[in-house]
Structures are given as C-alpha cells and as structure tokens.
Amino acid sequence: MKHLLTLTFFAFLGFGAFAQNNARITGNLQTNGNFFIADSAIGAIGTPQYDYQKFGAESWLALNYSNWGFDVGVRFDMFNNSNLLNPTGSYTSEGIGRWYVHKQVDKFDLSGGYLYDQIGSGIIFRAYEERSLMIDNALVGVKLGYQINENWKIRAFTGRTKQQFERYGAVVRGGALEGFIKPDSTKNFTLAPGIGVVARTYDDETINNIVNSFIDYRGPDRFVPQYNTYAATLFNTMTAGDFTWYFEGAGKTKDVIFYPINQRTTSNGGTVGGQLFNHLGYTFYSSLSYAKKGLGITLEGKRTQDFSFRGTPSAFGVQGPINFLPPMAKQNTYRLTARFAPATQEFGEQAIQLDMRYSLNKRLSLGLNLSDIQNLDGLELYREVTPEFTYKYKRKWQLIGGIQLLKYNIDVYQQKKDVADENDPLKFLGGGDADYVDALTPYAEWLYRFTPRRSLRLEAQYLITDDEFGSWVNLLAEVGVAPHWLFYVSDMYKLKHKEEEGKPLDPDKIKYDGIHYPSVGIVYTQKANRFSLAYVKQVEGINCAGGICRLEPTFHGVRINVSSSF
Amino acid sequence: MKNILSFLLLSILALTACKEKPITIPEPATPKRRVLVEELTGVRCTNCPDGARTLLSLQSTFGKDNLILVSNHSAGSFSFPYPDSKFKFNFPEGQAMSDFIGQPIGFPTAAIGRFQLNSGQSPFVSASLWAGLLNSEFAKDYGLGLFIKTAYNATTRQVKIEVLMDPTQTLVGEHRLSVIITQDSIVDSQLDNGTKLKEYVHRHVLRGVLSSPTGDLINEPITAGVLLQRKYTFTLPDDTWKPKNCSVVAFVHHGGTPDKEVLQVAEHHVVD
Numbered sequence: 001m002k003h004l005l006t007l008t009f010f011a012f013l014g015f016g017a018f019a020q021n022n023a024r025i026t027g028n029l030q031t032n033g034n035f036f037i038a039d040s041a042i043g044a045i046g047t048p049q050y051d052y053q054k055f056g057a058e059s060w061l062a063l064n065y066s067n068w069g070f071d072v073g074v075r076f077d078m079f080n081n082s083n084l085l086n087p088t089g090s091y092t093s094e095g096i097g098r099w100y101v102h103k104q105v106d107k108f109d110l111s112g113g114y115l116y117d118q119i120g121s122g123i124i125f126r127a128y129e130e131r132s133l134m135i136d137n138a139l140v141g142v143k144l145g146y147q148i149n150e151n152w153k154i155r156a157f158t159g160r161t162k163q164q165f166e167r168y169g170a171v172v173r174g175g176a177l178e179g180f181i182k183p184d185s186t187k188n189f190t191l192a193p194g195i196g197v198v199a200r201t202y203d204d205e206t207i208n209n210i211v212n213s214f215i216d217y218r219g220p221d222r223f224v225p226q227y228n229t230y231a232a233t234l235f236n237t238m239t240a241g242d243f244t245w246y247f248e249g250a251g252k253t254k255d256v257i258f259y260p261i262n263q264r265t266t267s268n269g270g271t272v273g274g275q276l277f278n279h280l281g282y283t284f285y286s287s288l289s290y291a292k293k294g295l296g297i298t299l300e301g302k303r304t305q306d307f308s309f310r311g312t313p314s315a316f317g318v319q320g321p322i323n324f325l326p327p328m329a330k331q332n333t334y335r336l337t338a339r340f341a342p343a344t345q346e347f348g349e350q351a352i353q354l355d356m357r358y359s360l361n362k363r364l365s366l367g368l369n370l371s372d373i374q375n376l377d378g379l380e381l382y383r384e385v386t387p388e389f390t391y392k393y394k395r396k397w398q399l400i401g402g403i404q405l406l407k408y409n410i411d412v413y414q415q416k417k418d419v420a421d422e423n424d425p426l427k428f429l430g431g432g433d434a435d436y437v438d439a440l441t442p443y444a445e446w447l448y449r450f451t452p453r454r455s456l457r458l459e460a461q462y463l464i465t466d467d468e469f470g471s472w473v474n475l476l477a478e479v480g481v482a483p484h485w486l487f488y489v490s491d492m493y494k495l496k497h498k499e500e501e502g503k504p505l506d507p508d509k510i511k512y513d514g515i516h517y518p519s520v521g522i523v524y525t526q527k528a529n530r531f532s533l534a535y536v537k538q539v540e541g542i543n544c545a546g547g548i549c550r551l552e553p554t555f556h557g558v559r560i561n562v563s564s565s566f
Numbered sequence: 567m568k569n570i571l572s573f574l575l576l577s578i579l580a581l582t583a584c585k586e587k588p589i590t591i592p593e594p595a596t597p598k599r600r601v602l603v604e605e606l607t608g609v610r611c612t613n614c615p616d617g618a619r620t621l622l623s624l625q626s627t628f629g630k631d632n633l634i635l636v637s638n639h640s641a642g643s644f645s646f647p648y649p650d651s652k653f654k655f656n657f658p659e660g661q662a663m664s665d666f667i668g669q670p671i672g673f674p675t676a677a678i679g680r681f682q683l684n685s686g687q688s689p690f691v692s693a694s695l696w697a698g699l700l701n702s703e704f705a706k707d708y709g710l711g712l713f714i715k716t717a718y719n720a721t722t723r724q725v726k727i728e729v730l731m732d733p734t735q736t737l738v739g740e741h742r743l744s745v746i747i748t749q750d751s752i753v754d755s756q757l758d759n760g761t762k763l764k765e766y767v768h769r770h771v772l773r774g775v776l777s778s779p780t781g782d783l784i785n786e787p788i789t790a791g792v793l794l795q796r797k798y799t800f801t802l803p804d805d806t807w808k809p810k811n812c813s814v815v816a817f818v819h820h821g822g823t824p825d826k827e828v829l830q831v832a833e834h835h836v837v838d
Binding site for chain 1: 586588589590591592593594612613616617619620622623624626627641642643644645646648649650665669670671672683684686687691692693694695696697698699700701702759760761762
C-alpha cells in the first residue's frame with residue numbers, strides 16, 4: 001500500500017512536470033545525527049548508544065506538490081538507533097511517515113491521509129507534530145470541510161491516531177463549526193466563536209486489556225468501561241478595542257484513564273501505584289490580553305480535571321495524545337531558567353499566569369511574569385516570579401537582565417523526593433520544604449553589534465538552590481557573522497557543596513559536584529538551509545515543549561543537525 | 567444561531583450511538599500451561615517496585631507454580647548499583663538477554679511470555695497490559711511438557727541441571743532453550759517511589775545465564791512423544807548466592823522467526 005502511494009505521488013510529480021502547468025514543489029529536510037561518547041563521571045553510560053552503538057540519527061524528508069487545485073505530499077521518516085522515542089533505549093525503523101491528498105472543490109475542502117488539525121486551542125482535539133519530543137499524533141483518516149458563507153465554516157473528520165509507523169486501535173471522529181462575527185464594521189469589535197465535538201471509540205483489544213486488568217483489582221475498584229467517550233468544546237475570541245479575550249470550556253463523558261500516582265490495593269492485599277478510573281472530565285481555559293503602545297498585559301487562567309484523552313489508557317507521557325492542554329508557565333529559553341519546567345497535569349490542576357511588558361521609553365522596557373500552578377486540592381506545584389528588563393542602546397548593544405524566583409514540586413513533576421531543610425539558603429523566600437526545589441536564578445544577556453553584520457552575544461545565569469543537585473552556573477558566548485556563520489561556546493558548571501562536619505552528604509546529591517559541562521558549536525546558514533555541528537556535554541534534565549515534558553538523560557558527544565527548506 | 571443548531575443536530579446524529587451493550591469483566595483464565603514473566607528493572611528505577619508488587623499479586627491470582635517471575639536488572643543506567651549497594655545485579659549476559667527480547671518504552675515494564683502485541687512492537691509492555699496478556703497466554707497450550715531436575719553439591723557448590731522436554735504435540739519451526747539462575751529475597755538498596763530503601767527485598771533476581779542469552783538452538787525436531795534432554799552445570803560463586811533461595815528456570819521459545827514467544831517454562835529450586 002505504501003509503495004503504491006509513493007508511486008502515485010511520484011506519478012503526480014512526473015505528470016505535473018510534463019504538463020508544464022502551475023505546478024509547485026516544496027519540501028524540507030531535517031536530520032539529526034548524534035555521536036555518543038561514554039563518560040561515566042556524568043552518567044553518560046548504560047544505554048545502547050553509549051555502550052556499543054555509538055551513533056544515532058533521525059531524519060524527516062518531506063515533499064509537497066501542488067497542481068490543478070490538488071495538494072499532495074509524502075514524508076520519509078527514518079530513525080537509526082535513535083534515543084528520541086525512549087531516551088534510555090534505542091529505536092530503529094524507517095518508512096513513509098506521512099502522506100496526504102488535499103483538494104478544494106468549490107465550497108468543499110477534502111483531505112485524506114495523515115492530517116494535522118486542531119479544534120479551538122486543542123483541548124479536545126489536536127493532531128500535531130513536535131519532533132523534539134517524538135510526538136507525531138497525526139490523524140490517519142479523512143476530513144471534509146465546507147465553507148457555509150464568508151464567515152462560517154464547518155468540518156468533520158474521522159480516522160485513527162498515528163503511533164510511529166503504526167496506528168492506535170481507537171477510532172476518532174469529530175467536527176467543528178467556526179465563525180467570525182463583526183456586528184459593526186466601523187468599530188473594532190469582533191467575535192470568533194466556535195464549537196467542536198470529538199468521539200473516540202476504543203477497539204476490542206483495548207477494551208479487553210482494560211477489563212483483564214481488573215483481574216488484579218479488588219471488587220470495589222472495578223467498573224464497567226465503555227467503548228465510546230465524547231468530548232465537546234465551546235470557544236470564542238472576542239476583540240474589543242485594545243482587549244482580546246479568549247475563552248474555552250470543554251467537557252468529556254466518562255473515560256477510562258490510568259492515574260499513575262494513585263495507590264491501589266491489589267488482589268493479594270498489597271499496594272501499588274497506578275489505577276484505572278472511569279471519570280468525567282472538564283477543562284476551562286481563558287486568556288485576557290490588553291495591548292496598547294508600550295504596554296502589553298496577558299492574564300491566563302485554567303482549571304483541568306481528568307482530561308487525559310488518549311488512544312489507549314496504557315499510553316502515557318508523550319504517547320498517544322488526542323488532545324493538547326495549553327501550558328500555564330513561561331516558556332523559558334535560558335538553560336538554567338528552563339531547568340525546572342512544569343509539565344501540564346492532565347489529571348488535575350488549577351493555574352493562573354500573568355505576563356506584563358511595559359516600555360518606559362525607546363531604550364528601556366520592563367517585564368514581569370507570574371505563574372502559579374496548584375493541584376485541585378490546593379497543593380502548590382509550581383510558582384514562578386520573573387521580573388525582567390531590556391535596555392537598548394541605539395542599535396549598538398542591548399542588555400536583558402532578570403531574576404527568576406522558583407518553587408517547583410519535584411516529587412510531582414519528576415517523582416524525586418527531597419528532604420526538608422531547615423538551613424535552606426532560600427529560607428527567606430519560603431524555601432526548605434520537603435519535595436520542592438526552591439531556586440533563585442539571576443540572569444543576563446548582552447548583545448553587542450560591532451558592525452551590522454558582526455555581533456557578540458553573552459549569556460550568564462546563576463541558579464542558586466540547595467535542592468536536587470544544588471547550584472549551577474552557565475555562561476555562553478556567541479559570535480555572529482551574518483548572514484552565514486554563528487560560533488558559540490558555553491559551559492555549565494556544577495558548584496560544589498559545602499561539607500559540614502559530621503553531616504555526610506548524600507552521594508546522589510553531590511555526584512555532579514565540580515563537573516564542567518562545556519559545549520562548543522558552529523552553525524552555517526545559507527538561505528533556508530542550516531547546518532550545525534557541536535560538541536555537547538549536557539546534564540540530565542527535563543525537556544519540555546508546550547507543557548509536555550519528559551526526562552532527558554545526560555548527553556555527551558557530537559551533534560550534527562541539518563535543516564533545509566526548498 | 568441557525569448554523570450552531572444545525573451543527574449540534576448533525577453532531578448528535580454523527581457522534582452518538584445507541585446505548586452500549588454492557589461489557590463483561592472476565593474471570594482469571596484456568597492456566598493450561600506455565601507462563602514466564604520477565605520484568606525489566608533496576609535499583610535506581612523509582613517506579614519498578616510498583617511493577618514488582620503488581621506481578622507478585624498476579625502470581626498469587628494465577629498460582630505460584632503457573633506464573634514464573636524473573637527480575638532482569640538490565641534497565642540501562644537505572645540498573646547501576648548505588649555506591650552502598652551490596653550486590654551488582656546487572657551483568658552482560660542479562661543485558662544481552664534483555665536486548666534480545668526488545669527495548670522498553672517506559673517503566674515498570676515486563677515481557678509476558680515474550681509475546682508481541684503487534685508485529686515489530688517490543689514484547690516489553692507497560693503494567694496496565696500485564697493482566698490481559700497473562701489471561702490470554704494462560705489460555706494457550708503448545709503441548710510441551712518441560713521438567714527440571716537438579717543435584718546440588720554443597721561442598722563444591724556445583725549444581726547439575728537436567729532439562730527434559732516432553733512434547734505431546736509436534737512443533738515446527740525454530741525453537742531454543744534458555745536456562746537461567748534466579749535468586750529470591752535478596753535484601754539490598756532500591757529506589758521506591760522516590761525514596762531510597764536500604765532494606766528492600768528483591769525477588770526473583772536474574773543472577774546467571776547458563777545457556778546463550780539468546781537461547782541454545784534445539785536442532786532436533788520437536789516430535790510428539792519424543793523426549794529431549796539437555797544438561798548444564800553451574801557453580802554458585804560465593805556465600806551471597808544462598809542455595810536455598812536460588813532456582814533454575816528453563817524455557818523453550820522461538821528465536822525471532824516469526825516471534826520470540828515462550829512456549830513453556832519450568833522452575834526448580836537448586837536445593838529442595
């Protein structure tokens with residue numbers, strides 16, 4: 001079947017070229033190559049790549065072709081001894097990772113193949129790709145859209161969720177109606193309402209696995225599952241003058257979800273973590289923005305309960321999501337301010353985030369980000385306060401400075417325990433509680449332009465904490481020679497703990513003490529092509545994208561990346 | 567408004583169905599053979615003890631003689647001993663055996679009779695699938711009897727092992743025999759749900775691989791009524807290998823074509 005599709009695609013290409021029509025071919029290539037160098041001092045051992053494979057690679061090559069109102073595309077995916085699917089394992093496979101056909105016929109919009117789409121902000125349905133986390137949950141199916149009038153459109157789809165080169169058994173079907181309303185053309189007031197519904201039907205195998213799990217459940221913990229779960233959402237974006245207000249409320253009928261933290265009594269009277277539940281779920285999300293010259297404010301709020309929506313309840317982490325829950329914390333970019341990022345808690349969280357930016361004048365602007373995430377019982381999960389300033393001196397240099405105050409529940413987010421500490425250096429900020437990382441991270445970035453084409457960027461962060469592995473320093477220098485070259489060198493250093501007499505330190509806590517994590521790299525850009533080569537030594541940590549996170553083990557080796565669009 | 571109403575009506579028609587027929591929750595299958603469960607674990611794997619407890623519970627449901635457990639400490643860096651660990655449970659042959667089975671996606675994880683849910687998928691599956699797979703594996707019968715005899719010499723600490731394969735059905739294809747040593751109830755450090763326990767009781771730990779980690783090829787045809795015999799010897803290295811807690815586990819399995827499924831397994835204590 002796959003060969004037939006590939007053949008059909010290239011037949012399209014060939015016929016298009018012969019016909020000399022308004023054919024358009026675009027494409028892109030992304031390739032990552034990792035050479036692994038074992039280093040027991042930093043824990044860079046114990047995976048197949050470090051122990052004997054020595055090299056791993058991933059590549060995606062996409063070709064898109066448009067002609068006669070058709071859009072067709074095919075993508076070749078390859079994973080060779082890759083640690084992207086499982087950071088501690090090795091995955092090798094290759095094949096057609098995506099193909100699609102799209103055609104607009106009058107007011108109808110028809111698509112088939114591997115489709116990416118979302119309803120509203122994605123709370124009930126989002127088929128998307130996030131390669132850094134190995135998320136590719138394209139809907140393998142068909143979609144039919146219809147433009148009712150200039151402002152209203154409706155679409156319906158059905159298919160199954162992609163799982164690497166296979167598909168989850170559950171069938172997904174749904175639809176959405178989206179519109180645009182501008183009551184008075186002379187006023188800046190618009191509404192963009194929408195409504196969506198999605199249903200997921202488990203396959204027999206999934207249902208069998210669920211009911212068979214109950215063999216090890218006590219009677220009261222058992223329930224009768226259902227094949228079908230329905231989710232619906234109502235959303236609207238209202239723009240009124242300088243204000244923009246987005247609201248989305250979504251509900252889900254009973255769904256079998258696996259709650260990994262819950263303690264369950266087994267049939268022999270023991271206790272284990274992880275239990276299946278059959279729960280209703282809901283999510284409310286809203287953001288209110290105000291933007292006027294020099295001032296921007298965004299206030300967001302979200303409340304979620306039992307809104308895990310996956311292709312099977314046995315999928316966890318980054319596997320098998322049908323939906324996407326918006327994150328509620330700042331997307332930090334500096335290495336140390338991003339070290340403790342919160343993963344979205346799909347089983348229950350209430351969160352609020354405020355982001356403000358104000359320009360005092362052309363040179364100086366101030367920013368403030370506040371975010372607070374709790375579970376539904378009020379337990380603090382994450383709190384971040386980050387005031388920041390940006391100072392621009394003509395076009396010659398720019399300085400960004402700030403400080404991040406952080407409280408991070410490492411027990412919930414990383415399942416790591418941390419003992420209470422009476423002598424926590426951040427006691428004055430409420431630090432020292434058990435199972436929390438309390439950190440204070442001042443940071444600065446200085447960009448200096450020697451000429452319009454030559455620049456130097458310096459970064460510095462100092463993460464002060466007594467929790468997890470302790471305090472870190474990170475420095476980076478980057479030289480840019482536009483438009484082609486970028487050179488950088490950085491070092492992340494683990495500060496040593498102070499030893500107290502009669503108080504031996506936990507070996508796991510001090511295992512990285514005094515270790516340097518240097519990186520040096522070169523990037524060459526030629527139009528839409530980017531090549532990079534870097535030697536990297538990187539400590540274990542959390543890798544997040546859009547609130548979806550996973551633990552990344554230590555990396556030591558050489559990375560080659562190629563990305564190209566044509 | 568008309569659009570929204572039309573959409574709602576269409577949605578109801580398209581998405582909702584008649585009331586579902588209630589699903590029956592099955593009872594545990596009556597075992598028609600023994601099933602091997604290989605748990606991939608490590609002393610630094612914080613979620614693995616939950617997996618071990620789940621498997622012990624399932625063992626009590628299906629019967630200790632029917633469900634044979636093996637804990638293979640070959641979960642990469644999760645299996646590196648702590649500086650204060652008394653035992654080193656990870657060893658190259660165990661790792662080779664684990665690599666032969668497949669790669670795990672997350673932990674806890676176990677291979678239930680090395681059965682693959684889908685072609686190309688790793689036999690190591692997450693805990694939520696174990697009971698279901700066990701139920702279906704216990705319902706299978708490949709018509710293969712498997713027996714172990716042991717003779718232990720306390721002076722030399724040598725154990726002589728005799729494995730007997732007694733097929734009641736003729737089996738075609740490639741088959742292999744794997745023989746391993748496990749040790750039960752070893753007290754040592756283990757990370758358990760974020761807390762490092764110094765006196766955790768490790769159960770059914772894989773300590774030695776007597777055959778090739780990928781299994782010794784059975785060259786003779788497996789014919790109904792024709793008894794096959796294999797012999798192995800192993801010397802318990804030191805006093806930490808307590809003979810009364812050590813067991814020999816033998817299993818017959820496919821070698822990869824078409825799969826790696828375990829057809830029969832047997833377990834026998836080194837000393838009775």
